[in-house]
Amino acid sequence: xxxxxxxxxxxxxxxxxxxxxxxxxxxxxxxxxxxxxxxxxxxxxxxxxxxxxxxxxxxxxxxxxxxxxxxxxxxxxxxxxxxxxxxxxxxxxxxxxxxxxxxxxxxxxxxxxxxxxxxxxxxxxxxxxxxxxxxxxxxxxxxxxxxxxxxxxxxxxxxxxxxxxxxxxxxxxxxxxxxxxxxxxxxxxxxxxxxxxxxxxxxxxxxxxxxxxxxxxxxxxxxxxxxxxxxxxxxxxxxxxxxxxxxxxxxxxxxxxxxxxxxxxxxxxxxxxxxxxxxxxxxxxxxxxxxxxxxxxxxxxxxxxxxxxxxxxxxxxxxxxxxxxxxxxxxxx
Amino acid sequence: xxxxxxxxxxxxxxxxxxxxxxxxxxxxxxxxxxxxxxxxxxxxxxxxxxxxxxxxxxxxxxxxxxxxxxxxxxxxxxxxxxxxxxxxxxxxxxxxxxxxxxxxxxxxxxxxxxxxxxxxxxxxxxxxxxxxxxxxxxxxxxxxxxxxxxxxxxxxxxxxxxxxxxxxxxxxxxxxxxxxxxxxxxxxxxxxxxxxxxxxxxxxxxxxxxxxxxxxxxxxxxxxxxxxxxxxxxxxxxxxxxxxxxxxxxxxxxxxxxxxxxxxxxxxxxxxxxxxxxxxxxxxxxxxxxxxxxxxxxxxxxxxxxxxxxxxxxxxxxxxxxxxxxxxxxxxx
DNA sequence: GTGAAAGCGCTAACAA
DNA sequence: TTGTTAGCGCTTTCAC
Numbered sequence: 001x002x003x004x005x006x007x008x009x010x011x012x013x014x015x016x017x018x019x020x021x022x023x024x025x026x027x028x029x030x031x032x033x034x035x036x037x038x039x040x041x042x043x044x045x046x047x048x049x050x051x052x053x054x055x056x057x058x059x060x061x062x063x064x065x066x067x068x069x070x071x072x073x074x075x076x077x078x079x080x081x082x083x084x085x086x087x088x089x090x091x092x093x094x095x096x097x098x099x100x101x102x103x104x105x106x107x108x109x110x111x112x113x114x115x116x117x118x119x120x121x122x123x124x125x126x127x128x129x130x131x132x133x134x135x136x137x138x139x140x141x142x143x144x145x146x147x148x149x150x151x152x153x154x155x156x157x158x159x160x161x162x163x164x165x166x167x168x169x170x171x172x173x174x175x176x177x178x179x180x181x182x183x184x185x186x187x188x189x190x191x192x193x194x195x196x197x198x199x200x201x202x203x204x205x206x207x208x209x210x211x212x213x214x215x216x217x218x219x220x221x222x223x224x225x226x227x228x229x230x231x232x233x234x235x236x237x238x239x240x241x242x243x244x245x246x247x248x249x250x251x252x253x254x255x256x257x258x259x260x261x262x263x264x265x266x267x268x269x270x271x272x273x274x275x276x277x278x279x280x281x282x283x284x285x286x287x288x289x290x291x292x293x294x295x296x297x298x299x300x301x302x303x304x305x306x307x308x309x310x311x312x313x314x315x316x317x318x319x320x321x322x323x324x325x326x327x328x329x330x331x332x333x
Numbered sequence: 334x335x336x337x338x339x340x341x342x343x344x345x346x347x348x349x350x351x352x353x354x355x356x357x358x359x360x361x362x363x364x365x366x367x368x369x370x371x372x373x374x375x376x377x378x379x380x381x382x383x384x385x386x387x388x389x390x391x392x393x394x395x396x397x398x399x400x401x402x403x404x405x406x407x408x409x410x411x412x413x414x415x416x417x418x419x420x421x422x423x424x425x426x427x428x429x430x431x432x433x434x435x436x437x438x439x440x441x442x443x444x445x446x447x448x449x450x451x452x453x454x455x456x457x458x459x460x461x462x463x464x465x466x467x468x469x470x471x472x473x474x475x476x477x478x479x480x481x482x483x484x485x486x487x488x489x490x491x492x493x494x495x496x497x498x499x500x501x502x503x504x505x506x507x508x509x510x511x512x513x514x515x516x517x518x519x520x521x522x523x524x525x526x527x528x529x530x531x532x533x534x535x536x537x538x539x540x541x542x543x544x545x546x547x548x549x550x551x552x553x554x555x556x557x558x559x560x561x562x563x564x565x566x567x568x569x570x571x572x573x574x575x576x577x578x579x580x581x582x583x584x585x586x587x588x589x590x591x592x593x594x595x596x597x598x599x600x601x602x603x604x605x606x607x608x609x610x611x612x613x614x615x616x617x618x619x620x621x622x623x624x625x626x627x628x629x630x631x632x633x634x635x636x637x638x639x640x641x642x643x644x645x646x647x648x649x650x651x652x653x654x655x656x657x658x659x660x661x662x663x664x665x666x
Numbered sequence: 667g668t669g670a671a672a673g674c675g676c677t678a679a680c681a682a
Numbered sequence: 683t684t685g686t687t688a689g690c691g692c693t694t695t696c697a698c
Contacts, residue, residue: 002675002676003675004599013679013684013685014676015678015684015685015686015687016684018675018677019677019683019684020423022677026683027543027683028683028684031683043469045445045447045469046445046446046447046676047446047447047674047676048382048447048448049383049391049675050386050449050674050676050677050691051675052382052676053380053382053386053675053690054675054676054677054678054689054690055676055677055690061447068410068411068414069407069408074402074407076694077401077426078428079400081401081426081430081431085341085435086432089428090425090426090443090448092426093424094423094669095411095414095418095671095687097414097418102418105623112379113381115382116383116425136378186359222613223616224616225613234687240482261581282557283556283557283560283587286401292667335691335692336691337691345669345689347669347692347693348668348669348670348671351691351693351694360668361667361668364668380690380691382690382692383690383691383692384691384692384693385672385692386674386676386691386692386693387691387693388694388695389674493674497698512693562698568679578686580690611681628669642684668697668698669698670697670698671694671696672693672695672696673694673695674692674693674694676689676690677689678689679687679689680685681685681687682683682684682685682686
């Protein structure tokens with residue numbers, strides 16, 4: 001049930017069969033047909049392990065995610081997958097599984113086994129040990145999301161994202177602006193939350209607005225977290241912000257629910273702007289700084305694939321972002 | 334940079350090194366230590382291809398999804414992943430990529446390459462050709478979601494799901510009940526939508542309620558689709574249903590938005606019940622028939638893993654479902 | 667407790 | 683255009 005069988009049946013040599021199966025040029029037309037036919041009849045299934053051993057190429061790339069059930073990761077994963085599929089490569093998913101996922105073992109056990117030809121890391125900042133370990137494999141690597149020291153990266157410029165949001169709000173007359181962020185996953189060492197946070201602080205400074213500590217809340221980058229943090233933020237009748245910049249649409253969506261429950265009208269009493277371009281946001285009219293994680297995934301995949309092929313890595317600028325004004329932001333009253 | 338190097342450096346044989354590295358019993362303690370140390374120093378990275386070739390086992394399982402960005406698939410994928418990770422297996426993701434994904438090629442090209450030891454199919458119904466092709470690999474297979482002819486499956490009993498929902502509504506006095514379903518993905522051949530639809534029809538018949546064709550709407554199993562279908566359903570001032578059973582929480586969430594926009598109060602004017610147990614639903618108070626896709630993923634993974642190990646497949650009953658009554662359903666007025 | 671040798675299924679020079 | 687000959691890096695009898 002290997003290439004050998006086909007060779008015996010057809011009376012050809014293994015090499016010819018191998019070449020025919022791969023559609024290499026130097027094989028006669030009839031030979032190809034014959035081999036294909038016999039392979040079908042025999043129910044031949046190629047062994048990627050054998051091919052991988054012989055060539056040193058696995059035709060697979062690994063994608064590492066901190067957790068799997070976040071909008072951004074799912075979308076980016078989809079983008080990487082689409083590109084890999086087009087290139088005939090498989091996708092091996094390495095889910096660090098969040099704080100409880102035993103990150104270390106996950107790192108060693110699998111990623112280092114030469115099962116893949118390259119690695120796409122989603123929003124991860126690696127520590128020294130991890131970097132060193134991954135370097136061992138000498139595989140092309142790229143990260144999507146926050147810039148990681150020593151690694152190429154594709155992603156938006158988070159300072160720009162925050163600035164866009166703050167400027168939009170300021171133009172509408174807001175100065176009492178709150179920030180909802182968080183640390184995506186405890187201990188997962190994700191950079192983006194910090195970048196967006198710092199971007200917000202800088203942008204506020206640039207437009208001369210004061211940042212109030214009480215208005216920097218933690219929405220944990222999730223819908224639930226957004227509801228919780230929003231509820232707390234809006235609890236005080238007086239001394240409320242007139243606008244909130246949420247570092248992700250999922251949190252913004254949660255805030256919208258909190259506002260609704262608290263009887264706070266949006267955008268009359270409160271303007272809300274998010275980041276991402278989540279589909280739910282589009283249909284509920286959420287103003288946002290949209291990005292395209294799927295495109296980022298595709299770009300990243302193309303980049304590592306090119307590097308695997310030996311092409312020079314194509315240097316890419318920051319990914320596109322776009323302010324999408326919808327109904328949740330309005331002039332301050 | 335292989336096992337050979339370590340052998341040379343330590344003066345041991347390849348076999349001993351191999352055994353030491355794998356922690357087999359018949360190796361002296363000091364030898365193990367020595368081998369481990371040298372391996373570390375040399376930056377040894379094992380080759381899963383070589384190991385796979387030699388043993389015939391890849392220590393990897395494939396997960397096939399129709400599309401990747403649906404709540405259920407993401408959760409189930411997470412469950413499969415958790416179990417595989419615990420068992421030290423890798424997860425190869427085969428995303429059919431929806432209707433435009435060139436399903437055939439995806440099937441042939443990758444899944445049939447012996448890259449994985451087993452396959453977990455998410456909600457897929459295979460046609461004859463596909464079944465035949467996959468059979469070639471002789472790998473253990475299981476499907477999560479709708480029962481697939483000829484394959485083991487784990488999932489909820491969709492007739493029960495629909496009955497639970499209908500009975501809940503009927504107990505509240507509803508008889509004018511609409512159904513929002515859809516065909517998840519065109520051409521993706523997913524069974525669940527049909528099962529839930531039929532379950533609804535049967536359950537309605539069982540309680541003596543009439544099913545109105547105009548009240549069977551297509552929410553495409555998505556949030557957007559739910560908004561659209563809901564808007565349409567609620568457009569007619571008169572002749573509205575008093576309750577809607579949505580075959581997924583994502584659609585139910587969309588319906589909630591549509592109702593809000595149409596000025597239809599929930600649950601006073603309209604009761605809404607979904608299926609799934611989506612986190613968003615929990616925080617907005619959506620009544621639902623909850624299931625646990627993550628648990629289903631773990632169960633499926635355990636099952637195929639056991640089969641790979643040669644253990645008899647553990648026969649499992651249908652997965653648990655639970656009616657979770659929250660705020661979106663109430664007595665008919 | 668350790669070693670020698672064969673082989674997993676394929677690819678890749680090098681010949682013919 | 684096709685065949686021959688070596689491996690790829692590991693596991694696994696079978697000896698010692």
